[in-house]
Amino acid sequence: MRTSLVVGSALLVALGGAALAVKPLVRATLVSEAERRGLVLDPGQVSLGLGTIELHGATLVPRDDPFLKAGLRQVRLRIGLTAPRLRAVEFLGGHVRLQGSLEEVEKGIGALRSPQAGPSAPRSAEGRFVVVRDIDVDWDGALGEDDRQSARGLALDAGPGGIQLGANWIGLRTAHSTLEIAGAELQSKGAAPGARFQSARASEARITLKDAPPAPELVSNASAKPGALPPSTLTTASPSKSGNSALHKVDGNGDGQGLLARFPLNPELPPRLAAILALLQGTLAKLPQSSSIDRMWVFYERDGERLQLGPSRLELALSPQDLRIQFEPGQGADGTPLALQLTLPRDSSDLRLDVRGGPVSLATLGIAEGSFGLEGVKEAELSGAIQAALNPNQVRFSGYAEVKRLRYLNPRVAPGQLYVPSLRWAGTGRFYLDGSFLEADEGEVDLGQAKLTGNLGWRRTEEHAELSFHLRAPEASCQAMLDATPRGLLGPIEAVRVSGTFGLELTVDADTRKLSEMGVGFQLQNRCKVTATPSELDPARFKRVFSRQVPGPGNMPITVDSGFGSANWTSYDEIARHFETALLVTEDGRFFRHGGFDERAIESSIKDNVRAGKFVRGASTLSMQLAKNLYLERNKTLSRKLQEAVLTLVLEQAFDKVALLELYMNVVELGPGVYGVREAARYYFNTTPAELTTAQCFFLASVLPAPKRQYFAADGTLREGRKEHIQRLLQIAFARERLSQGELDLALKEELRFGQPGSPRAVSEGSSASDEGVEGGSPSPSSAPAHGFGAPPLHTGTNGLVSPAPSMNAPINPPMIPPINPPGAP
Numbered sequence: 001m002r003t004s005l006v007v008g009s010a011l012l013v014a015l016g017g018a019a020l021a022v023k024p025l026v027r028a029t030l031v032s033e034a035e036r037r038g039l040v041l042d043p044g045q046v047s048l049g050l051g052t053i054e055l056h057g058a059t060l061v062p063r064d065d066p067f068l069k070a071g072l073r074q075v076r077l078r079i080g081l082t083a084p085r086l087r088a089v090e091f092l093g094g095h096v097r098l099q100g101s102l103e104e105v106e107k108g109i110g111a112l113r114s115p116q117a118g119p120s121a122p123r124s125a126e127g128r129f130v131v132v133r134d135i136d137v138d139w140d141g142a143l144g145e146d147d148r149q150s151a152r153g154l155a156l157d158a159g160p161g162g163i164q165l166g167a168n169w170i171g172l173r174t175a176h177s178t179l180e181i182a183g184a185e186l187q188s189k190g191a192a193p194g195a196r197f198q199s200a201r202a203s204e205a206r207i208t209l210k211d212a213p214p215a216p217e218l219v220s221n222a223s224a225k226p227g228a229l230p231p232s233t234l235t236t237a238s239p240s241k242s243g244n245s246a247l248h249k250v251d252g253n254g255d256g257q258g259l260l261a262r263f264p265l266n267p268e269l270p271p272r273l274a275a276i277l278a279l280l281q282g283t284l285a286k287l288p289q290s291s292s293i294d295r296m297w298v299f300y301e302r303d304g305e306r307l308q309l310g311p312s313r314l315e316l317a318l319s320p321q322d323l324r325i326q327f328e329p330g331q332g333a334d335g336t337p338l339a340l341q342l343t344l345p346r347d348s349s350d351l352r353l354d355v356r357g358g359p360v361s362l363a364t365l366g367i368a369e370g371s372f373g374l375e376g377v378k379e380a381e382l383s384g385a386i387q388a389a390l391n392p393n394q395v396r397f398s399g400y401a402e403v404k405r406l407r408y409l410n411p412r413v414a415p416g417q418l419y420v421p422s423l424r425w426a427g428t429g430r431f432y433l434d435g436s437f438l439e440a441d442e443g444e445v446d447l448g449q450a451k452l453t454g455n456l457g458w459r460r461t462e463e464h465a466e467l468s469f470h471l472r473a474p475e476a477s478c479q480a481m482l483d484a485t486p487r488g489l490l491g492p493i494e495a496v497r498v499s500g501t502f503g504l505e506l507t508v509d510a511d512t513r514k515l516s517e518m519g520v521g522f523q524l525q526n527r528c529k530v531t532a533t534p535s536e537l538d539p540a541r542f543k544r545v546f547s548r549q550v551p552g553p554g555n556m557p558i559t560v561d562s563g564f565g566s567a568n569w570t571s572y573d574e575i576a577r578h579f580e581t582a583l584l585v586t587e588d589g590r591f592f593r594h595g596g597f598d599e600r601a602i603e604s605s606i607k608d609n610v611r612a613g614k615f616v617r618g619a620s621t622l623s624m625q626l627a628k629n630l631y632l633e634r635n636k637t638l639s640r641k642l643q644e645a646v647l648t649l650v651l652e653q654a655f656d657k658v659a660l661l662e663l664y665m666n667v668v669e670l671g672p673g674v675y676g677v678r679e680a681a682r683y684y685f686n687t688t689p690a691e692l693t694t695a696q697c698f699f700l701a702s703v704l705p706a707p708k709r710q711y712f713a714a715d716g717t718l719r720e721g722r723k724e725h726i727q728r729l730l731q732i733a734f735a736r737e738r739l740s741q742g743e744l745d746l747a748l749k750e751e752l753r754f755g756q757p758g759s760p761r762a763v764s765e766g767s768s769a770s771d772e773g774v775e776g777g778s779p780s781p782s783s784a785p786a787h788g789f790g791a792p793p794l795h796t797g798t799n800g801l802v803s804p805a806p807s808m809n810a811p812i813n814p815p816m817i818p819p820i821n822p823p824g825a826p
Helices: 002-036 102-113 257-262 269-286 478-484 491-495 512-517 539-543 577-586 599-612 622-631 638-654 657-667 677-685 694-702 720-735 741-749
Strands: 039-042 045-049 052-062 068-079 086-099 129-140 148-159 162-174 177-188 197-210 290-302 305-318 322-327 338-345 351-361 381-390 394-408 418-432 437-447 450-460 465-477 497-499 501-511 519-526 529-532 546-551 557-562 669-671
Touching: 002 039, 002 045, 002 052, 052 102, 102 269, 257 465, 257 599, 269 338, 338 381, 351 394, 450 478, 465 478, 478 497, 478 501, 491 638, 501 512, 501 599, 519 599, 529 638, 539 638, 577 657, 577 694, 577 720, 622 638, 622 657, 657 677, 669 677, 677 694, 694 720, 694 741, 720 741
Parallel strands: 086 129, 197 290
Antiparallel strands: 039 052, 045 052, 052 068, 068 086, 129 148, 148 162, 162 177, 177 197, 290 305, 305 322, 322 338, 338 351, 351 381, 381 394, 394 418, 418 437, 437 450, 450 465, 465 501, 497 529, 501 519, 546 557
16 A cells, blocks of 8 residues: 555656646747747746646737737647647636737738748548637727627537537627627537528617717807908898897808708728628528527617617518518517518618518507607607618618607607697618718608608718708698697697698709809798787787786896887887887898788798708797787797797788887897896987987897897997897998988997986987888888887788777876896996
8 A cells, every 4th residue: 555655646647747748848849830820929827737728818919910819728639649739728717818800800810811921730530629618809099990890608519520619699880880789609510611500680679879979069260350341241130039130140160161061971881881791691691591589679769768679570581582581579479560671782782671560559569658858658659661772882762651649758849748630751862881972862851731842962072062952742732731730849829720722842952162153942921811810819809007027137037018008018119110120220120011921031041050060040020929929838849939930920910010019129138137128228328218319229129139148348339240130230220211310420420328318319310211112111100100009000900800009199107126236337
């Protein structure tokens, strides 16, 4: 026994000594073999066992091209005992990082497979086994500089009998999309290069599409210049969102740069897509003839919100011609399924997308209640048929989509829930993926009995852009148009009844190289007549004292009394005549000519917004502003604009123009918590409306876009920028023959000071502007008879909704309240 122990110990010592002697040789052999193949190997810690060599903490990088870096926790090499050859390689844990495009990495791997020096070792006919367990892979730059493709828990069993490949998780990313696959498994029966996988499946997959961030806003550096205006600037746009179109330079680069920045080119997208398609087409030969994903989701993300489709089963079928991917959300549920089929050809022809089916409820599709404001998803139904063809350069599409019983909540559209009984879109078009071309032909939107048709064209280069747009609403019944409007958009005007017909047509043709020649046409066939209004909208109440809640100083709500007979009411005849002149110049030059909507102002507004590439100015008339002030809250929503349009019809039919103007002058906000011309005259200049000077009138009109802003310095003098602005307005009024030369000269010399009445009104005989030949002209205020709430009207409303109040022209003394001085003012 003792002898056996001694012999055993001696053998162990001998083997240990032999191992110590062999280890350097093994390390040198491994490093040399790697070097022969263009690799730099650091074996880390080497240990030898019976028929095995193990490396712990090994690193491996290419010698000449740093496209790969591998850090391996454990590598086990199995050596044949009967013959000194490698039988199997096991990679047990570690991390591999790849760097470079698909082409660069493929080229690097090809170089490693073809060693430059020395003969390659002969391969055994029996083959070798390769085992991979728990390897993580990250690939930077495969599809773009900032993209990273990843795999976690990669596993591989490869041998003469076949290959089994799997991963716990795979993530593929581009700038605006992500594909995640969990529990992926692939299996083939052959191990030869190019052998086809026989089966493939995954337990789950998620596709996430992310909306691109908006283009950055351009900041205008245009500054207004004092002095006389050249004729070409007398028709440029105002930054006022509710004003005349003839005041200032366009805010936001009116030279078209704003439009170019809003819709930038994206030249890197086509090559990225080409790389993805090439990768997919290159792997088709190795894909199994049938594959599946048990549970598949598609997500769309924008502004922190997510829209979901799925889960559903995904089926893939490979034929000699193409790969077809079938996705049916809500498969197995009641109703007609909605199917999505994607066809990827083996050759270079277009990838095809076909969506058709329904009606199917939104809930069946997997859309959650409240996603993107969608509500009632169990009742809402979707159906359609859309075909699209895609290649790396462009997308072509055609088809239709229809949704019924849709409920939608979006505070930017309306304060409450919208209900859409039926909405249908149909059209064809194509667009280039780099943003250089878009063409939508004869699209059509049906909303109940209301219909819109149109087409759109867009061409873009690095230097310029061309836009062509046509929209048409065929003439239809006004009541039918109201009835077709989604419930919730109309608010209180749902009960308004109208007769007559309505139609419109809009065309825009613009080229940023010659914006001065932009063609804009807006034709409104508005023959709508209001026949009935609910009591809360009855305009007759504005003929007497009425109360309304408005924002006061600090935006705190206050209640003010307005209307004929209230303490602050001032009749039309008691207001300095040039306050009307100033309103017409700054806000609505065609007030006495239009029926509430100024088509020419709308055209000018469209031109200015196209030039700037964003919304810089609306086309609200005085009538529309009055409707907003009298009826509506100040939330900026689509529903408010629609309600404003109908309420403008109500007011225009109920009052004559002078009565509308008189009411406007008495309710409009002209300062922080200051409403009406009487309060404004007292607040700014400690005077009465009748004694306002010409310059003071133009100052009051100039503050309408921003009445809460501070325009006077601490010493009570008018700030220089506002003074120059008022001088420009005066010059515009003179150019339009609304001021005489004497009135202009006197007003330009006037110094406005906070709290000081100033000089008496400048009055020159014969200085009134004639309406003949003056664009946007109005009846001469000085010669027109007194009309409004205190006198017989010029005309009554066509539907007889309101009768003017009896004449009561007694002057109303201003209340004895001292003016509110601005901070720091004397």
